[in-house]
Amino acid sequence: PPKPLVNRPLPLRFSFHIMTSTGKSAIFMETVSAPTNIACVKYWGKASVEYNTPINSSISVTLDQSDLRAVTTASASESFETDRLWLNGAEEEGAATSKRFRACVDGVRRLAQDRVDPATGAVVVKRDKWAGMKIHIASYNTFPTAAGLASSAAGYAALVAALAKLFNAKETYPGELTAIARQGSGSACRSLYGGFVAWRMGGQKEDWSDSVAEQVAPETHWPEIRAVILVVSDAKKDTSSTSGMSNSVATSKLLAHRAKEVVQPRMDAIEKAWLAKDFATFGQIAMADSNQFHATCLDTYPPIFYMNDVSRSVIRAVHVYNDWAGEVRAAYTFDAGPNAVLYTLDKHAVELAALMLRFYPTEVGAEESYISNPAFASEVRSHELDPALIAAVEKTGRVPTAGDVKMMYYTKSGPGPQSLGSEEAIIDPETGLNTYLSKKRKI
Ligand code: DP6
DSSP: OOOOSTTSOOOGGGOOOOBOTTSSBOEEEEEEEEOOEEEEEOOOOEEETTTTEESSOEEEEEBOTTTSOEEEEEEEETTOOSOEEEETTEEOTTGGGSHHHHHHHHHHHTTOOOEEOTTTOOEEEOGGGGGGOEEEEEEEEOSOGGGOOOOHHHHHHHHHHHHHHHTTOOOSSTTHHHHHHHHHOGGGGGGGSOSEEEEOOOOSSTTOTTOOEEEEEOGGGSTTEEEEEEEEOOOSOOOOHHHHHHHHHHHOHHHHHIIIIIHHHHHHHHHHHHHHTOHHHHHHHHHHHHHHHHHHHHHSSSOOOOOOHHHHHHHHHHHHHHHHHTSOOEEEEOOSSSOEEEEEEHHHHHHHHHHHHHHSOOOTTOHHHHBSOHHHHHHHHHOOOOHHHHHHHHTTTOOOOTTSEEEEEEEEBOOSOEEEOGGGOOBOTTTOOBOOOOOOOOO
């Protein structure tokens, strides 16, 4: 069989540069945006550190990109001397040689095809030319830095999606790009699809090529789903997911039990609930799984604490709210930090956010930016809560305190990565250098 051309180094004396009409080496580039996702059945623990595969399957909701997204420009040229990476405007020295970054770049490049000019249909880069080009990547995210919202999922998903577009990559099996993104950050594999997305743990194949993400249903299947995210202030630095889960695997018997016995039935039930638009079942499983994940953190030796007193007071308020309503109207979930993600339905979103605003009020002067969506914010501010509900939450001991929650995002489920026009590119097409200037954000 013919040898694959892609990774064979070009003999130098035969190589020639792909030139532009002005006689310079051409720079090829693509820009994409990618969403974040919030797991409802959590990934915690690696089966293989080398392949970055999980000890259990997980499932998540992909969030809309209007507020929270990563934007990445991937470029390649024969004139570039080394691979370079800029994050939020600053060059990351040495990042281009990190294991996670290399797995993504080299993984997508192996799937490279000819690059075709969509206007003329002409081949502008033959697939065997990619191996002779270095790449420059620039990326930023719209997550407020102090918010501690997982940005690595969106970031690695954007990286893989931008490279796939640049190299015109073709998967050799369904989900191959998600298996590559997984090696950047596990949760990133789920951000390559919109809506409700499962990451199947895999493990039947020796190379873990069966550890891939799969769309259960697109965002259009259940358009009424909403998320209210409470950004809980936290001065302390979190234990990173990677090191936290490694300690949990080494020490928590509860985690081993969870992976073996608990997760798969929950996966089956939550997928069924999602397809049937059964919010009560969906919400109960999401809450129970978040609680069990944090229980495994407490069962880790030494224990890891991601939630704080504010997080726990939100949990109490949600249970009181559901009891008052006589049905599950809201479901909380917490990742490796104190922020609360509350799932609800369109028809209850104003009421839920009004309750949260009542007990987690805005700091003076921060009113305007406290709720991400101005139209929603004005509905929330004018909503009148049932005094019985307020009294019931007060009984938990919660005293409204400004500053416990920094801000709220109001969002919904959304699609996977989107291709952006060249006007959104953050690499200069002439110099190949980053053009994004880091903006200091308040929170
Ligand atoms: C609690 O995907 O950040 O958010 O694979 O080591 O990069 P690495 O971990 P990461 O872990 C996410 C953990 C979680 C749960 C989840 O998203 O499923």
